[in-house]
Structures are given as structure tokens and as C-alpha cells.
Amino acid sequence: MGRFDGKRIIGLVGGLVFKKGRNGKTIIQSGGREVKQTKASKIASAIFAKASTLSKAIRTDLSVLINGFYDGPMVNRLNKQNREILEQCYNKATKQYAFNEDSFSRLAGFEFNASSPLSKSLWVEPELTLTGNQLTLSLPAMEINEQLKFPSPCNRCEITVAVAFYNLEKGVHKDIVFQVLEVNTAQGLVPAKDFTFEVPDGCLCVIGIKLGYSTLKDNVKIIKNNKEFNPAGLCGAVITPGEFVLTPGVVVPHGKLASVWKTVDKLRLLS
Template sequence: MARYKGKYLIGAIGPITLRLTKKGVIGSIRVKDVKQTEATKRSANFFGKVVSFAGLLRANLQSLGQQDSGLMNRLNKEMMAVFQQCYDKQTGVFNFSNNYFSRLNGIDLNADSALKENLWPLPSVTLRENQLTVGISDLNIAENLKFPDGATHCKLQVLPLQFDLAGGHYRRMEMRSLLVKRNDLPLQVQDFLVEVVPGTVCVIGLGLHYYKEDNGIFVMLNKPDFSPSVLIHAGFNDGTFSETLTESVRIAYADGSESIKIITTWAGGHAGF
């Protein structure tokens, strides 16, 4: 309903809304309410879940290096393609027992510094009987790993993440790392083993952190436009997720008393699919 404010008429008159601004009264036509169909609602819900999951993944990968501003759009696009392939429109059910998540392999978290331009070949990843092996093959430092000017050391960071897609839970696992010197001899094969829970998607990220050593002090040389990190593996481990989400730990004190502490082992992070 419109009303007078001083000498000005403001408010709603039919489809027109009058607002008082510094330049006087401005009128605008209200847009009619848009009625969503069931298909539109499902599509919006689908998009929201995928974007939420992609955001959770990006947040957990930040420790590998600084991400560029375009990563959100790149990852959302690829993630939408993956989940659309996994979704059966007829039944409304997701099927993750496939290799569609491999589409994420090779996505750089910082497009300004592609990791493969600094380390090649990339580590191999194999999954067998709920155990994932990240293998760094014989590495000739001079030929396979590039160092920026002034860098004396490089730390290879391997971060495993596991996601229960149905229930919306996830687990960030221990970061594995390997420190190499610029003038090191060729490295022998290094394997990192990761226990993968059935019924989860396991994502492995790899980042390179460069340092300059000066009298025992390590100064990181990574910066916003040079922070190589990449997804080297994304895949579903067949089975049904049946893990307990918390653990109870008994704590004993010097005075003889005890208490129970509940530790969350699988945190809630997204809406689930």
C-alpha cells in the first residue's frame, strides 16, 4: 500500500513500487512470483548439492597450496558432469560404481602454475582390496623436478580425502610428505599406502612446496601465482559405507578420576546424494 512521506508518495500501487532516493521518487515494476515446477525444484536441488560438495573439496585441498580464482568454476563444471553421469533420471537414484570420478584427475588447483610443468611423471595411483598405493617412481631430481630460482628444497605433499556420498560425511586423512634437496641424488621408489573405506570416493591431491634454506631456517617461496597442486586421483571404492562416525576415548587423570571424550572420525560436511 502506498503512503505519503512528506510530499512524496511511496510504497506499492498495483504492480508498481515507488521508492524515495536522493534523486527523487523512482518507480519499478514488481516481477510476478515465478512458480517452480517439480522438475525445476529437483534441478535446483541437484545443482545445490553438487556445488556444496565441490566447495567442501576445495576447502579441504587448501593446505596443498594457494588456489586460483577460477578453480571454483572449473571444479563445479567438472563435478556437475560427473554427477550427471552417475544420476539416473528415471529412478532418481545415483550409481557411483563406475569410473566417472576419474574425470577429475589432472585438474590443477592453480592454473597459473600447472604441476605437470614442474614435476613429471606424476605419481602413480593404484587401488586394490581397499588399499590405495601412491607410488613415486625413481625420481631424477635434475630431470624430473623443476626448482624456481633460489629454491634449495621441495616438499611433495600428498593429501588423501574420503567422502561418504550417501550420508554426507567425510574424512581428511594424514598428510604424507617427502622432502627433497635440489642437488639430491636420484630418489628410489617411494610408496604411500592409504586404507580406503568401502562405499567412499577417495580423492588424492598433490602439492609442491618450495623452500629456501638459510642457516637452518626454511623460507617458503610459493606465492599466489606459483603454487603447483593437482588432483592425481579420484575414484569410488565399491561397497557399502558402514563406518561409525565417532569414537569414545577414556581419559585417566592423576587423581584417579576418568572421563570419556567423544572424537568425531567422520564429520558431516555436505547434504549427501
């Protein structure tokens, strides 16, 4: 309802909104009106909400790779990628999602920082294989400054590989696991390396990699990675076969019971 402040009318009057402008003049705008959503728009909105929730969980869980060093549009890019995946997997007739092992394979190659793409520093293709409950990311042998580029004057690189876990039916996730391989320019050649992780049944496993560069001189280490330079991205995503079993709680210090799996609000993909 509009009110008179002694000089002018302020607020909603009928279908108009009266506001006080910076120059003291009154601004008149049309009032908001309720827009009815169609069935299709409601579905699209629900899918987008779940895609945004999953994307946020991935960004948070893989913060060991991102460390806040991402480009501005990255959040929207990941939301868009997951939205398109969920739209492809949603059956409008049954109102259910149907996933297979490779449903999220398009996440492979996603860059967390477009200003410093992982693909420009790592000139080999990581290979992802799933054998039983063993998920392995394999890197072939790399020649320093040929397949693994070093920005000047850096002479050290920590290759970090991390895996995030999600059960999309129950809407839960668990703490990530990661491994680090340290290399330096004096090696000349980095031997082939397998990063192997134990993964649960019935889960979406998202795996990523980061190259953390530094310069070590006179026992002083200077970190290179920053907001403008952080080669990091996703190498792949796979949904493991089998039936997911929620791991019972574990005893933590002081005798308290903590759950291995934690709920991600609004992530359950049942309808």
C-alpha cells in the first residue's frame, strides 16, 4: 500500500510502484505481476535447481583443486553442463531420471579456469578405467616441457588427483579422496603413473586434476598458482554399478557417532 511521506507518495498504488529517485524526483514503475508457470517450465526449473545443487557440491568438494582460483563464468558453465546432462537423463513420461555408467561423461574436459586451461599445460590424455570397485586415472610417461609444461621460473609441480562421490538417489555425498605426485624439472621425464581409488557401488564418481606449480630456491618455496593461473579441471565422471549401501556411522573422538555420508540438500533425483 502506498503512503504519503509529506512530499510524495511512496509504495504500491494499484498497479504502479512509486519510488524516490536519487535526484529527489519520483520514479513510477509498473508493479510486479504473478506469472503462471507451464508444466514444461516447472520441470525445467526443477532440473535447473538440481543441476545447480550438484554443481555447487562438486565445486565445494573439489576445492582442493580449485582453491578459489577460478574464472568468473565458471559457475554458470558447470551449471549449464550439469543441466544439459540431467535434461538428457530425465524421462518426462515417467517423471524419473535414468542414469547409466557414462551419463556424466561429458564432464570430462571441463576447465575450472578458462584463463589457464589444463589442456595447455598437460599435453597427454588421462585415461579413466573402472574395474570392480577400483577407479584408476592413468597418466602416460611425460617429457618435461613437452607433455608437461612448466611456466618460468617454476621448477616444481604437484599433480593432484581427487575424486568426489555422490549417490543421486538418496542425495548424499562423502569426503573426497586425493593423491599427489611431486615432480621437478630436473627429472627430465615423468614415468607413467596410475592413481587408483576405492569407490562405492551405485555412486557418481567425479574425478579431477590440478597442476600446482612452484619455484624452490634456497629452501624457499614460492607458489605460482593464483586467480589468473590455475590449470585444473575434470578428467571424467562415472556411475559405478551395483546397489548403493549407506555406510553406518563411525565413532569419532569423545565417543560421538558421525555419518560417513552427508546429505546434500535438494540433490535427491527421484522425480
